[in-house]
């Protein structure tokens with residue numbers, strides 16, 4: 001049946017939005033392409049910004065991360081010139097990250113939403129949004145039995161990621177796109193973290209990264225050739241390459257374990273301008289894709305979902321259309337700030353020419369030696 005708001009996608013953006021709308025008494029329905037099991041177990045992000053924790057706290061949705069999340073505040077850079085560590089919670093605004101795997105957050109948000117009677121249709125893929133110019137837009141979607149149905153709404157919230165139906169249905173948006181020309185092999189290993197910091201290794205053979213996900217699971221990144229298949233590298237080759245680039249011979253061996261998951265990511269950024277077309281509004285990766293260098297994507301998704309929820313509640317509950325009219329500009333201001341810092345991080349961690357490599361060394365030297373550069377880094381690193 002119809003709903004005031006049909007939300008596409010049950011990721012962090014769609015589920016937070018669903019929770020906030022439902023609690024405000026707005027009838028909403030989430031359509032999600034994947035099964036409930038897949039949604040609850042898909043491992044992606046893990047570093048939550050202080051603002052994300054504040055948003056979830058504000059709405060009583062931070063129980064799980066308060067119980068099981070761990071504060072994290074150190075990052076270590078390893079280069080040919082040695083290594084240095086920044087304790088970023090003592091720099092900038094003095095705030096740490098909270099490490100809490102995205103699938104746990106998604107599970108918490110889904111559990112809360114279902115507990116208060118929220119509606120989700122799993123295994124239901126949105127195909128198109130039509131009538132966004134009118135006050136009666138409609139989502140066409142294919143359900144689990146393969147049948148195609150139609151869901152009319154007053155508003156459609158596109159939280160279905162970069163390849164979702166919402167983006168395809170936003171005719172007037174301009175896409176600002178940057179391909180950074182860098183590819184990462186992202187692996188999730190069943191192994192304890194190897195250092196008590198986020199590790200960023202700059203090496204002639206390419207970048208390598210280390211990020212804790214919990215006491216027994218660690219995410220690693222390896223820069224690889226564009227076009228590399230996810231399964232192309234054996235586990236031995238992955239561990240050998242990580243050890244070389246993270247300079248395990250000098251700084252200690254890596255804790256190895258089976259690879260649980262792997263994916264190849266081309267580092268790209270794009271932003272849609274505007275994020276609203278009539279009755280269709282976008283949030284999260286659907287609105288803006290950001291390369292994972294600075295761990296901003298899930299945090300931006302949460303921030304945008306809260307902004308969008310407030311705007312939709314004002315419009316539908318209080319007949320106040322101003323915040324919805326301003327939503328795109330407000331959300332984009334945060335998006336561009338995160339894009340700018342992430343772009344800087346891409347160039348801090350990779351270089352494509354000897355000239356770039358010299359700039360990179362100079363940037364790293366500033367970060368190692370200048371307190372004001374460290375404060376700027378810390379403020380932006382944990383901020384959204």
Ligand code: FAD
Pocket residue numbers: 008009010011012013014031032033034039044045046047048102124125126127159160161162163164165186263265283284285286292294295296297298299300301
């Ligand atoms: P998603 O989480 O992608 O959710 C979209 C949902 O829509 C999905 O459930 C999908 O199945 C569904 N969907 C898609 N198409 C359709 C359709 N047609 N119909 C119905 N449903 C559809 N970010 C951070 O902040 N910190 C990190 O440390 C971090 N690390 C990352 C590591 C990796 C390897 C990757 C890939 C990403 C990482 N990110 C990180 C980014 C982060 O995971 C995303 O930015 C975040 O998931 C965006 O949330 P979302 O709700 O907008 O989209």
